[in-house]
Amino acid sequence: MDFNTFIDMGGYGAFIWPSYGLSALVLVAILWQSRARLKRSGAELERLRHKDDVQEDRP
Amino acid sequence: MHRFANPTRFLKLISALxxxxxxVSVLCLAAGLYFALIVSPADYQQSETVRIMYVHVPASWMAMFCYSAxxxxxAVGLIWRHLTAFVVARATAPIGAAFTFxxxxxxxxxxxxxxxxWWVWDARLTSxxxxLFLYLGYMALEGAFDDRSRGARAAAILAIVGAVNVPIIKFSVDWWNTLHQPASVVKIDGPAIHSSMLTPLLxxxxxxxxxxxxxxxxxVRAEFNDARIQALRLRQTEA
Incomplete structure (x- = not known):
């Protein structure tokens, strides 16, 4: 099977590839957004905990 | 189940899982794509377009699975007042909405x-x-209250009432005339689909x-972080 027939998909490439592309795009987007949120909240939590410790160390 | 209502225990469990x-996701998707795009044959009626099935049907299943979850x-959150259950529901909504889209x-x-x-207003597509609107409504309602626990409870009721739509979607192709084809995998007498297509689909x-x-x-982990951040902030402003 050569590359062009694979891309052409029997003339239906214009429907098949956008289906796969859109699926990948949406799933990667929600994964990326969720991981970014976890990372951000984790960093913020560390920062606040550190602040908390500093405050408690004060006489 | 009640064992895991404890947030610390639940967090430990999901961090391990x-x-x-x-x-599993990466391996199955890699193998699935290989079978879906390269190994599996074209359909005798639908030719190559049958390959859309391998991303369409799992997304549709997950749309219903996520809604049921x-x-x-x-329901668990409302009945037993397990806040962890509300967190799971809240974390599931946008993922389910993405699958539905x-x-x-x-x-x-x-x-x-x-x-x-592209579109027809028949029972399957409309339901x-x-x-999708139920997911969006859930997310909007959930975030519309200053008091988060009130938002969680209001949205939970919407989610439970809306669950009536799930069997309607499933049986819409049997109850009404529709362009959409009936089920060919989840059937009482076994799947009516050849293994060369069932393998990539599964x-x-x-x-x-x-x-x-x-x-x-x-x-869920991000949600728990947010809750802790809120609690710490409250403590620090009080201090």
Whole structure:
């Protein structure tokens, strides 16, 4: 099977590839957004905990 | 189940499960794509467009699976007042909405070449569109209250009432005349689909399911972080 027939998909490439592309795009987007949120909240939590410790160390 | 209502225990569990969900998801999707795009044959009626099935059907299954999980978790949250259950429901909503959007969009891309139209207002398509609105309504309602626990409870009731739509979607192709084809995998007398097409379909479905758990675990952990941040902030302003 050569590359062009694979891309052409029997003339239906214009429907098949956008289906796969859109699926990948949406799933990667929600994964990326969720991981970014976890990372951000984790960093913020560390920062606040550190602040908390500093405050408690004060006489 | 009640054992895991404890947030610390639940967090420990999902942190341990998360790499497994990721591994299963990545492996199944890689194998699934290989079978879906290269190994599996074209359909005798639908030719190559049948390959859209491998992303369309798993997305549709997950749209309903996520909604059931969201409604189930909402019910657990309301009945036993397990806040952890509300967190799971809240984390599930956007993932379910994404799968529902994909089911509609890939269905549209499949409908154009096979039915000659991007969209038709028939029972299956319309009930799935309503499912998308239920997800969006849940998310809007959930965030509309200053008091988060009130928002969680209000949204939980919406999720439970909306669950009536799930069997309607499933049986819409039997109850009404529709362009959409009836079920060919989940049938009482076994799947009416050849193994060369069933293999990629099930691999993709497993990959999608594991993907849901992976992302849900990440979102639940972020939610717990947010709750702790809020508690710490409150303490620090009081101090």
């Amino acid at each position: 998360q790499p497994w969900a990721m591994g 969201m409604a189930g978790a909402s 994909l089911a509609l969009a890939t269905g549209s891309l499949w409908g154009k070449p096979m039915w000659g139209t 799935v569109l309503i499912l 691999l993709m479905a497993m990959g999608y399911t594991a993907f849901y758990f992976w992302v849900m675990f990440v979102r």
